[in-house]
Each structure stands twice: as C-alpha cells, then as structure tokens.
Amino acid sequence: MPKVSEEHAAARREQILAAAQACFARKGFHATSMNDIFAEAGLSAGAVYSYFKSKDEIIATMTSRAILLLAPFFDSVLAEDPPVPLHEVMRRFAALVQELSDGPMSVAPQVWSAATYDPELAPLVVANMRQARAFWTEVASRERKAGRLAPDADPEAVGAVLFTMVAGHLVDHKLLGDISPELLARGLRDLGGAARD
Amino acid sequence: MPKVSEEHAAARREQILAAAQACFARKGFHATSMNDIFAEAGLSAGAVYSYFKSKDEIIATMTSRAILLLAPFFDSVLAEDPPVPLHEVMRRFAALVQELSDGPMSVAPQVWSAATYDPELAPLVVANMRQARAFWTEVASRERKAGRLAPDADPEAVGAVLFTMVAGHLVDHKLLGDISPELLARGLRDLGGAARD
Amino acid sequence: MPKVSEEHAAARREQILAAAQACFARKGFHATSMNDIFAEAGLSAGAVYSYFKSKDEIIATMTSRAILLLAPFFDSVLAEDPPVPLHEVMRRFAALVQELSDGPMSVAPQVWSAATYDPELAPLVVANMRQARAFWTEVASRERKAGRLAPDADPEAVGAVLFTMVAGHLVDHKLLGDISPELLARGLRDLGGAARD
Amino acid sequence: MPKVSEEHAAARREQILAAAQACFARKGFHATSMNDIFAEAGLSAGAVYSYFKSKDEIIATMTSRAILLLAPFFDSVLAEDPPVPLHEVMRRFAALVQELSDGPMSVAPQVWSAATYDPELAPLVVANMRQARAFWTEVASRERKAGRLAPDADPEAVGAVLFTMVAGHLVDHKLLGDISPELLARGLRDLGGAARD
DNA sequence: TATGAATGAGGTTTCATTCAT
DNA sequence: CATGAATGAAACCTCATTCAT
Incomplete structure (x- = not known):
C-alpha cells in the first residue's frame, strides 16, 4: 500500500x-x-x-546527491586491475566532467560558491569533497605501487594535486571550453616524464 | 583642477x-x-x-579588477632569473591564494559561479582566466627550457594542468582548509619524479 | 436502519x-x-x-453549541428552591467558567472577537448571549422577590450588570488567572452591603 | 535635523x-x-x-497603546474631589467605551482573543489589564472611604467585580448594542441598595 | 550635491478545498 | 466511501532603484 x-x-x-x-x-x-x-x-x-519544504531544501538535496554522480566512476576505476594509469584516470575523469557539465554537474560551481558563505550548505559539500579527495589519493597510491611514481612519493600530496584539478576543471571547462581531456592527460604525463634522461 | x-x-x-x-x-x-x-x-x-549605476555594475567592476590581484605575482615570478622551479611557483601561488582567500579573493568562487550562467559576466571572467592560463603555460615553457621537463613536453598541456589548479585550489582551500602550499608543491614534485629507474 | x-x-x-x-x-x-x-x-x-462543508462551518457549529455548555447550569440554578442567593450563583458560575476555560470554553473569546466583524457569526453569538442575559435577569428578579434586593430595584439593570461579568470574567481569568470565584462573590456581597446606617 | x-x-x-x-x-x-x-x-x-517590521508589530503596537485610550479617563476620575460615586464612574466609563467602541477600541476584543493563544501578545494585554484593575480597586476603596460601601468591604473584591465588567461591556455592547451606560449604573445602584429597610 | 523616504514588482510559501483513484 | 495528492489564489515581505528636497 x-x-x-x-x-x-x-x-x-x-x-x-x-x-x-x-x-x-x-x-x-x-x-x-x-x-x-x-x-x-x-x-x-x-x-x-x-x-x-523550501527552495533551500531543493538545493541541499541536489548538493547531497552530487557525489552519486561520480561514485560509479570512482568505483569502476578502482575496480580495474591492473590499476589504470594516472593520466588515463584523469583523461576519463575530465571526459566525464565535460559530459555532465551541461547536465547534472552544471550546478556544481554554484554549490561550491554558495558553500563558501552558507553554513548550512558547507558541510554537505565538504562531505562530497572528502570522498573525491580520498579517491584521488588512492589513485596516487596505486600509481606508486605500480612503480609509476617514485617510492618516496607522497600519495596525499599527489592526491591533493589531482583533487584540486576537479573543481578547477569543471569551472574552466564551462567558461573556456577549450581544455580537452586529452590535453590534461598529456599535461600530467609530461609533468611525470621530467628529466627523464 | x-x-x-x-x-x-x-x-x-x-x-x-x-x-x-x-x-x-x-x-x-x-x-x-x-x-x-x-x-x-x-x-x-x-x-x-x-x-x-547598479549592483551588477559593482560586481562587474570587482570582477574586472580581479586579475590585478594576481598580476604583480605573475610579473614578479616571470622577472626572476634563473626561472623559478615549477613546484616553487605553485607553492608561492598557493600561499598567495590562501592569504587573499578571506579578503579580495573571497568573492572569486561567486564570480566563477555567476559567470557560468550570466552572459554579461562571463567575458570578464574569461579575460582574466586567459591571462592566468598564459602565465602557467609560460611557467611550463620555462621549466622545459630549464631542462626540468622533457624536451617533448607540451607547455600548453602542462600549463592547462597548472591553470586548472587555480580555481580548484581556492575553492578547496575555502571549504576544506587543510591543503597547504607545501603539500601542493610536493605533489607536483612527486608527480615529476616518476618511475625514474 | x-x-x-x-x-x-x-x-x-x-x-x-x-x-x-x-x-x-x-x-x-x-x-x-x-x-x-x-x-x-x-x-x-x-x-x-x-x-x-468548510472550516467556517466547523466554527459556526461550535459557536451554536456553546450555549449548551451553560444551559444545564442555568437550569439547575433556576430549579433550586429557595432561590440561590445572587452572590452564590456568581460564585458557582465563575467556578464553572474557570473549570471549562481550558476546555470547551477556551474558544469563546475567539468567537466573540470574530462575531465583532463577521456578519455570519454575529447572530449565532447574539442568540447565546440573549439566553445568558435572560438567565441573569431572572436571577436578579428572584433576588428581589427574596427581599435581598430593594423592591424598586430593576432586574433588567441588575441582570445587565451580572451578564456583563460573563464575558469579562472568562477573558480576565484566561489572561490574569488570579480572580477566584470567591473573590467575585465577595465583591458582589460587598457591593450589596453599602451604606447600611 | x-x-x-x-x-x-x-x-x-x-x-x-x-x-x-x-x-x-x-x-x-x-x-x-x-x-x-x-x-x-x-x-x-x-x-x-x-x-x-511586520503585521504583528502593528498589532503589538496598537495593543501597547490601548491603555492610553483610558488613562486620561482614569486620571480625571481620580482627580475629582469629592470622589465620584461608583455608579457614576461606571456610567461615565460605559459611555466612554461605547463612544470608542467603533473607533480605537474596536480592536480590543480581537486583542483579548489573540492574547488567549499568542504568547507574544499576552504580556502586553496583561499589563494594560493590571492598570485597569488597579483603577477599579482604587474606585472601590474611595467608595468605602466615602461611606458608600460597608467598612469591612474588600476593595480588591469589589474592584474585581467592576474590572470584570470592562471587557464584558465592550463585547456585549458591540454585539447586543442595547445596554446603556445608565442601565449599568442603575444596576450597580440597585445592587448596592439591597435590603435597605 | 547628497540624502534617504518612497516605490511596487516580484519573491517564497501556505492552506482551504477538490476529486481521481 | 475514503483517501490524500494536487491545486492555485493570495498572503506577507524584500529590496534595487529613484527623485523631491
């Protein structure tokens, strides 16, 4: 019933x-x-x-659910074996972001912005961010295990760099629109290939 | 008079x-x-x-001036010789962002967010972003010249990665508050030291 | 059936x-x-x-029934012989009002108030009031017959005074809460013992 | 300025x-x-x-000022010497109430009613009521001093009776409209003339 | 010139009532 | 019959902007 x-x-x-x-x-x-x-x-x-109950509740609900947009991606990447190389993860991630950027992710910049001054919203956003950051830290960790990062590399630090690119890429893509997933992936590879001689 | x-x-x-x-x-x-x-x-x-003339004009004026906040930093970094290493530029940049994050840069996330749907604001923001991106591409270019990036590294690609971290870092810092300039710098260095064997 | x-x-x-x-x-x-x-x-x-049919009908129904709350009291007082003294009637009445003031009579002030400007409600309230007033006039009349009021006393006038106390006492009790039935009865008795020299 | x-x-x-x-x-x-x-x-x-600030503030302000309507009356009565007889005070009071009943006092029943369930309003109304009650108690007290009430009469009790008539009379007048100031005054006199033989 | 009282469109939200299921 | 989801008019209130003084 x-x-x-x-x-x-x-x-x-x-x-x-x-x-x-x-x-x-x-x-x-x-x-x-x-x-x-x-x-x-x-x-x-x-x-x-x-x-x-209110407009704010609609916004809060959308915010809380945001992580669900990325969770399947996170899960599928972590499920692959052997681990997906870092730059490939970023390529796929950027592609996903661009795909969702006019749909479900279109409000993300507004949410981040609002969380900046709205104490009701901030915790919801922070919760999502921590999950994303943990994902990228895990990716960095696997990259190190796979020998594609130096043994003394700090996964937290590398994870922070990658995580930082999340919010940045969505905003940049929406406003500039000319940063391809491949470009970002290549940028990461090029950074990684430093002084390789 | x-x-x-x-x-x-x-x-x-x-x-x-x-x-x-x-x-x-x-x-x-x-x-x-x-x-x-x-x-x-x-x-x-x-x-x-x-x-x-209006509230919107105040916002637009603030937006247009935003780049002035970073221009001195950009100039001073590019003026140094020998070129500052990539990770050190990022460290300084993150430190600057954090310093300004409660003051003049506090409205940046709101501006990016608004530019996402407001066609009056977007061009102003885009203009700033292009300058920032050009800066990071130049930094990448110098890094390559200095031999700290592979000769076939693409400065546009590396610049895109670094640039992407700009917006991301401000948002992440304001919301999470636990990503230090040093961590980001280390993350970049650790990415760079990959698989050197 | x-x-x-x-x-x-x-x-x-x-x-x-x-x-x-x-x-x-x-x-x-x-x-x-x-x-x-x-x-x-x-x-x-x-x-x-x-x-x-409507919220208003609920209110109207409650209003129409209000007199039923007091009718048994009125009847029982008038049924007593010899007639109950004025002040004792008032004491009992005030006690009843206070007893009902948080229950069935709690809405009476709202009804009186609404009747003040609502032409649908006014006749229903007026009907109840006329009954109450008639009761108090009858009480005054009996008091005179019993020799406890001057022979030339006007039962209409005394009844009007007593009746006036009805609405007043409910409101005062609900808001001030410190006027006992005994005090009112005593006040009436003290009024009655005037200038006896 | x-x-x-x-x-x-x-x-x-x-x-x-x-x-x-x-x-x-x-x-x-x-x-x-x-x-x-x-x-x-x-x-x-x-x-x-x-x-x-709000509709409620308008109502609250009107409520707080209500006592000002009666204060001049109270003052002028208490200023007279020799003291005005009780029934004459009531006559004048009832006349004043009737005069104001379509104007400034027209909202009083609504206020009393609302105070019944609105905890913001109640204290304002109670404050006014206490002043009115004190006035009637003083009138009773003077009546006793003037020898027109028995020496052992309780001014508090008589005051309570008179005070109770305040709210009652306004409501009754607005709804029934046929209770004259003279009738009430006569009623009080008739109550007072009890058993005078 | 500088002021700040006034405007009034438009925002969010409520709630008595209806009617398809 | 009973249900309770849906309606939509109308309520209270805000605020960017103007303009008489």
Whole structure:
C-alpha cells in the first residue's frame, strides 16, 4: 500500500529535482524563481512544496546527491586491475566532467560558491569533497605501487594535486571550453616524464 | 583642477568596492542588499548610486579588477632569473591564494559561479582566466627550457594542468582548509619524479 | 436502519469538533490549518469534509453549541428552591467558567472577537448571549422577590450588570488567572452591603 | 535635523496605525491583508514596512497603546474631589467605551482573543489589564472611604467585580448594542441598595 | 550635491478545498 | 466511501532603484 505511494513520491522528487536543475543551470539559484521550477516541472506550487519544504531544501538535496554522480566512476576505476594509469584516470575523469557539465554537474560551481558563505550548505559539500579527495589519493597510491611514481612519493600530496584539478576543471571547462581531456592527460604525463634522461 | 575631485571619486569607488566585497564575502552576492553595502560603506543610497549605476555594475567592476590581484605575482615570478622551479611557483601561488582567500579573493568562487550562467559576466571572467592560463603555460615553457621537463613536453598541456589548479585550489582551500602550499608543491614534485629507474 | 449510520455520523462530528477545539485553543482559528485538524482528529481531509462543508462551518457549529455548555447550569440554578442567593450563583458560575476555560470554553473569546466583524457569526453569538442575559435577569428578579434586593430595584439593570461579568470574567481569568470565584462573590456581597446606617 | 524626520516618522506611524485600525475593525486581524492597509493608508508596501517590521508589530503596537485610550479617563476620575460615586464612574466609563467602541477600541476584543493563544501578545494585554484593575480597586476603596460601601468591604473584591465588567461591556455592547451606560449604573445602584429597610 | 523616504514588482510559501483513484 | 495528492489564489515581505528636497 505504501509502495505505490512511495514510488510515486520518489518519482515526483526526481521530477522536481530535474526541473530545478535545468532552471538553475540556465539562470542560477537566485534568479530562478520557484515559479520557474513549477513551470519546468509542470506542477503546481502546492505540489512542489509537498515534496520539498523550501527552495533551500531543493538545493541541499541536489548538493547531497552530487557525489552519486561520480561514485560509479570512482568505483569502476578502482575496480580495474591492473590499476589504470594516472593520466588515463584523469583523461576519463575530465571526459566525464565535460559530459555532465551541461547536465547534472552544471550546478556544481554554484554549490561550491554558495558553500563558501552558507553554513548550512558547507558541510554537505565538504562531505562530497572528502570522498573525491580520498579517491584521488588512492589513485596516487596505486600509481606508486605500480612503480609509476617514485617510492618516496607522497600519495596525499599527489592526491591533493589531482583533487584540486576537479573543481578547477569543471569551472574552466564551462567558461573556456577549450581544455580537452586529452590535453590534461598529456599535461600530467609530461609533468611525470621530467628529466627523464 | 578636476584632479582633487577625480581623486575623491576614485577613493569613493574604492570605498564602495571594499564595502561590497566585505558584504559579499559574508553573505554572498544575492543575500547582500544594497542597504548592507550602504551601511558597510557608511554612505547614503544616493551616494553609492552616483558612483555605480547598479549592483551588477559593482560586481562587474570587482570582477574586472580581479586579475590585478594576481598580476604583480605573475610579473614578479616571470622577472626572476634563473626561472623559478615549477613546484616553487605553485607553492608561492598557493600561499598567495590562501592569504587573499578571506579578503579580495573571497568573492572569486561567486564570480566563477555567476559567470557560468550570466552572459554579461562571463567575458570578464574569461579575460582574466586567459591571462592566468598564459602565465602557467609560460611557467611550463620555462621549466622545459630549464631542462626540468622533457624536451617533448607540451607547455600548453602542462600549463592547462597548472591553470586548472587555480580555481580548484581556492575553492578547496575555502571549504576544506587543510591543503597547504607545501603539500601542493610536493605533489607536483612527486608527480615529476616518476618511475625514474 | 440508518440509525447505526446516523450515530456513527454524529460521533464523527463530535470527534472533529473536539479536535478542532483543541487546535483552536492552542493556536487560534486562523493559525489552525485544516491539516492540523485532520491530524488531531486522525481523519483524512476527505473524511472531515464529508461532515463539514468548510472550516467556517466547523466554527459556526461550535459557536451554536456553546450555549449548551451553560444551559444545564442555568437550569439547575433556576430549579433550586429557595432561590440561590445572587452572590452564590456568581460564585458557582465563575467556578464553572474557570473549570471549562481550558476546555470547551477556551474558544469563546475567539468567537466573540470574530462575531465583532463577521456578519455570519454575529447572530449565532447574539442568540447565546440573549439566553445568558435572560438567565441573569431572572436571577436578579428572584433576588428581589427574596427581599435581598430593594423592591424598586430593576432586574433588567441588575441582570445587565451580572451578564456583563460573563464575558469579562472568562477573558480576565484566561489572561490574569488570579480572580477566584470567591473573590467575585465577595465583591458582589460587598457591593450589596453599602451604606447600611 | 532629525526633528523634521522624527516628526515625520511619528506622523507616518500614526497614519499607518489609524489605517490598520480601520481595516481591523472592518474585517478582523486575519482577513485584513497588508494590501488592505497599504490602500487604506495611501502608502506603498515598502513605506509601511519601513515603519513597522511586520503585521504583528502593528498589532503589538496598537495593543501597547490601548491603555492610553483610558488613562486620561482614569486620571480625571481620580482627580475629582469629592470622589465620584461608583455608579457614576461606571456610567461615565460605559459611555466612554461605547463612544470608542467603533473607533480605537474596536480592536480590543480581537486583542483579548489573540492574547488567549499568542504568547507574544499576552504580556502586553496583561499589563494594560493590571492598570485597569488597579483603577477599579482604587474606585472601590474611595467608595468605602466615602461611606458608600460597608467598612469591612474588600476593595480588591469589589474592584474585581467592576474590572470584570470592562471587557464584558465592550463585547456585549458591540454585539447586543442595547445596554446603556445608565442601565449599568442603575444596576450597580440597585445592587448596592439591597435590603435597605 | 547628497540624502534617504518612497516605490511596487516580484519573491517564497501556505492552506482551504477538490476529486481521481 | 475514503483517501490524500494536487491545486492555485493570495498572503506577507524584500529590496534595487529613484527623485523631491
């Protein structure tokens, strides 16, 4: 009995989140009015508000779910054996980011920005970031084990560098649009091939 | 003759921009009302509006000036001879970013975010980004010339990687706060020392 | 045959009225949403609406029934012989009011207030008031007959005074809470013992 | 310099309070929308909101000032020597209430009602009530001193009776409209003339 | 010139009520 | 019959901007 209802409710929530995402991508959080979301979702005000308590809750929910966008990627990379080389991981990652950059990831810069001054949002974003950073640190660690990084290389440090590229790449891609996954991968390889003589 | 007056006007504009920046850092662009800015600047509504046509113009002006924050750094690094090693440039850059992150750079994430959907703002941000990217490409180029990158390394590619870290590092620092300049520098060095056997 | 059904219906109506009363006492007519009433009654929206056409009808029904709260008291006082002394009637009345003031009478001030500007509600309240006033006039009349008021005393006038105390006492009790039935009774007795020399 | 401004501000506040009062008398607190008040006051939304933070603040301000309506009456009665007889005080009081009942006092029943469930409002109302009660107790006390109440009469008790008539009379007058000041005064006299033989 | 009171469109949210299931 | 999801009008309030003084 609750099943139909629950499934229905879940579907409605997705519908609303998708609509909100589309609006946010177009106009940003603030310039998007709740009316915009109602229209995009094809629902009435009351309907939307029966699934989300407020606009902020919609944003918070989107934020909390953001990591789900990348989790499958993280998992699949870590599942491969032998370990994928660093630069190839970055290439794939950048490709994924670019693919999602007009869709589900389009709001990420807004979320990072808002987390900068909104104490409600910050913890949600931080939680996601820690997961991403842990992934890149693990990638660095495997790279070292595979002998493709010096034995005394610090995976935390390399991980920090790679992680730092995450947010940066999305922003840069959205604004400049001319940084290809291959370019980034090559850049990492070229950095790695230093003084190899 | 108009000089005193002009200086006065310039000072007023700085005063307003500083006030706006402080407010924006605290509450974000949207939640900052013009009244907040009037109060922070200690000026009347009319006074502020005689120096800036609109709130958007204040934001645009702040955005346009952002590059000035980094230009001296870029210049001084490029002026050094022999060229500063890559990882040291990054260390200094990260230190500068962290130093400015609560002050003049605090609004950068908001600007990047807004540029994502605001067609008026995007060109201003893009102009700044191109300068930054050119800087990092030049750094990569010098690193290669110095023999610290492989002769066939692509400075554009390495520059893209380094540039990508700019936006990323500011966001990560503001939200996580535990990535030191030294860690990033070490990460770059460790990437560079790969598989040297 | 329709009897079970009718009883059931009556019970449901009482259930709803009781729930509404509890909500109204807590938050007032306006701040009580129909949802609050659904929850308090443990019924669905549709269920409640099948017994009452609207929120206003619930309020009107409660108002119309208000006099039923006092009718048994009025009847029992008038049934006593010899007639109960004025001050004792007031003492008992005040005690009853205080007893009911957190329950069924809790909404009376809201009803009086609403009747002040709501032309639908006013006649219902006026009907109740006329009954109460008639009661107090009758009490005054008996008091005179018993020789405890001057022969030329006007029962209408004395009744008006006593009646006036009805609404006043409920409000004062709910807000101040420190006027005992005994104090009021004593006040009436002390008024009555005037200038006896 | 602030003088013009302050006078102006005070005048605007009065203008708004008067408009609100008129609306509240017509439709009640809740059915009166802020738009109604804007229209009645001939001001814009922003103008009204620059003088009062919220609708509730308007109501609270009106409530706090309510006692000012009666204070001059209280003072003038207590200033008279020899003391005005009880029934005459009540006559004058009832006359004043009736005079104000369509104007400044028209909202009093709504205020009492709201104070019943609104914890923000209650203290303001209680403060006013205590002043009124003290007045009536003083009247009773003087009546006793004048020998028109028995020497062992309790002014607190008589005061409570008289005070109770305050709220009651306003409500009854507004709803029934047929209780004259003279009738109440006579009622009190008749109560006082008991058993005088 | 500098002020700050005023504007009023537009924002978010609520809630009495209905009706398809 | 009963349910409770959906409706959508309307509420309160904010704030960028203007302009009379």
